[in-house]
């Protein structure tokens with residue numbers, strides 16, 4: 001009872017989490033026994049007390065410590081999978097980090113969102129704009145009700161609801177070079193450049209490069225549609241991209257050609273700036289605004305900017321945690337189908353030599369795609385007998401007395417194959433356990449007619 005009163009003293013904001021924790025504590029206590037209905041009743045009482053102000057006041061002071069402990073437990077539970085993923089040390093570094101996101105459009109909003117969910121200590125949002133209706137087609141966070149509100153304030157509130165333990169600073173302002181020192185103060189661990197204006201972008205990148213602040217920059221994302229063309233690499237490896245070209249040109253003027261990480265797409269841009277209509281030009285004339293680049297519209301859809309933003313955040317989290325983003329061995333490409341064609345040809349030869357199977361008969365039954373299915377998906381590239389791998393492994397008919405079929409084939413090393421080749425029956429050589437295991441694996445093979453030589 002006392003416990004419940006104390007819990008009731010905690011701010012209403014974490015009521016749901018308290019409910020979760022108490023119910024999971026109960027589950028732990030009553031492990032093995034079914035959850036009773038009265039548990040639900042107790043929980044709903046708890047929520048009611050939680051929102052009851054008169055009850056709350058008396059216990060606020062006494063509960064401060066418990067509040068702190070509970071908050072910590074809630075935070076740790078919320079971050080549990082992230083901690084498991086990055087490891088205790090890695091997560092500690094993420095948790096200790098201060099990151100600045102400049103520009104909160106289609107790229108910046110998902111980047112900031114990802115960092116908040118991952119539990120960084122502090123995040124500073126910098127953007128001058130208000131949420132507009134026409135930006136809701138790509139903004140990862142803003143809603144209809146936010147139209148007209150400041151982007152940074154909208155996101156700050158949203159992020160607080162996700163994780164109040166992440167400190168969010170909202171700076172509603174244009175980033176400009178002369179404000180660099182002020183806006184980037186506080187020794188950030190990382191700066192995310194999600195600015196869409198090349199002039200100010202270059203000012204930001206130059207400041208970070210000169211002051212050795214880790215920075216990652218997004219090039220043009222808006223007019224792309226092919227996610228397979230996205231890459232993260234040093235600016236010196238980037239090419240193409242009208243927006244990137246301008247950024248590189250301006251940076252070179254400042255003597256910078258390398259040392260800045262960029263997310264960019266090699267896709268040729270498909271969309272063009274849409275010129276203003278007569279009517280729009282008329283309105284601008286009335287308002288005495290000169291029609292410049294800025295007032296033209298660019299068609300933009302949601303996916304690529306979001307991938308840019310989450311890719312940036314992914315790279316930042318990896319860097320903070322000390323995990324390499326690109327692992328050398330992952331660069332290898334899967335063997336081409338020609339490799340399976342080679343294995344198939346060898347198998348055809350074996351079948352011909354040992355069982356006099358006509359090649360046309362085999363080719364009708366299976367092709368390189370089926371061989372890839374066997375070798376890769378069923379045998380995982382390993383010998384079915386020894387689970388070892390060796391160069392030049394070969395397929396053999398498993399039970400000599402049974403006709404050839406996709407589910408009567410095994411993958412063996414050369415040595416194992418030499419023995420297998422001379423067997424009259426599998427029982428004469430393999431242990432019953434091995435035979436049972438191998439039969440079981442082969443029973444999983446789905447036999448279809450030749451899947452052809454192409455995908």
Ligand SMILES: *[C@@H]1O[C@H](CO)[C@@H](O)[C@H](O)[C@H]1NC(C)=O
Nearest residue numbers: 076077079080081083084088
């Ligand atoms: C995460 O949760 C699991 C299972 O609930 C628990 O065993 C583990 O200690 C937790 N890990 C951390 C780092 O909190």
Ligand SMILES: *[C@@H]1O[C@H](CO)[C@@H](O)[C@H](O)[C@H]1NC(C)=O
Nearest residue numbers: 229230231232233234237266
């Ligand atoms: C990405 O950049 C690396 C250089 O850092 C390059 O080797 C690789 O081919 C690029 N990938 C794509 C899809 O452009």
Ligand SMILES: *[C@@H]1O[C@H](CO)[C@@H](O)[C@H](O)[C@H]1NC(C)=O
Nearest residue numbers: 175176197198199200293294
């Ligand atoms: C970029 O921002 C600067 C202000 O720093 C402004 O003068 C310029 O017009 C902007 N350019 C574009 C293309 O929006």
